[in-house]
Amino acid sequence: MTDPSMAGLTGWRPDPAESRRIAALQPRPRWETSTVSPDDAAGEVALWHRVFERATGLPCLLPDRQGVGDCVGWAFGLAVSLLNATSHPDHDQERPTGWPWVATEPIYAGARVQVGGGRLGLHEDGATGAWAAHWLTQWGVLWRTDHGSSSSSDLDLTRYDPRRARRWGVAGTPRSLEALARQRPTRVVTQIGTYTEARAALARGYPIVVCSDVGFRDRRDRDGFAPPQGRWMHAMCLIGLDDDAIRPGALCQNSWGPDWISGPTRHEQPPGSFWIDANVVQRMLVQGDSWAVGDLEGFPHRPVNHRLI
Secondary structure: EEEEEEEOOOOOOOOOOHHHEEEEEEEEEEHHHHHHOOHHHEEEOOOOHHHHHHOOOOOOOOOOOOOOOHHHHHHHHHHHHHHHHHOOOOOOOOOOOOOOOOOOHHHHHHHHHHOOOOOOOOOOOOOOOOHHHHHHHHHHOOOOEEEOOOOOHEEEEEEEHHHHHHHHHHHHHOOHHHHHHOOOOOEEEEOOOHHHHHHHHHHHHOEEEEEEEEEEEEEEEOEEEEOOEEEEEEEEEEEEEEEEOOOOOHHHOOOOOOOOOEEOOEEEEEEOOEEEHHHHHHHHOOOOOOEEEOOOOOOOOOOOOOOOO
């Protein structure tokens, strides 16, 4: 059973048929292990903290989602935000207003309504990862900035608004924002189904949205790992890799604020994150609705140094 304490905090809705359909629409439907190079198996990757902060001057920290089941929007928003920030040159130059944070409400609403057709109904939060992936590739993203005028306060996306997320989750992303989203660079996505594929994507510098029903304890162990516990219908984001021979795993960023989990940390990981053992990551990925977010050109090796510092 789903942990009742997670009510209003999760929101992944599995739909294997939709995952297969949307994966088949992508230029690279699945990350093929046959294409993994020696560099893809490199052991340590960090897409957060010093890499992110050096590029943006901002902490890699997510606020509390305040009880709306829009985790899919948050996970994809974080993935694109990290990709934007870690792709940005270190030297100073003009940056877009709101950069690098991506607004999550349009992704969530667009996934539910424009892509999913509103089939989840009026009274059920949530979306599939596949729908959000399709929104990114067919529409795009919006920065966390004001996209309206003084008479259109609902288009001010500078701050996350849970009421907006729920309202748009019923009505869809406004048409005026659909047009703006299409002006932003769209992203290539590919389905990730195994830990080997996840290693390759993370080693190349690409975050992964992982959607699954695997839950975790709210206390990290002495190595910074959270043991699996219970059942969460949830989307989160894999943002790092430590392929240590003794205990390999990936770093997962949750969207429940910085204080939902406690315990030891490692590699100066961001608040609210936890490490997941490789075999548990495998359990999550085989459920078939996890996605690496790439560049317009696909998933080339990226020049930014992502190694743990």
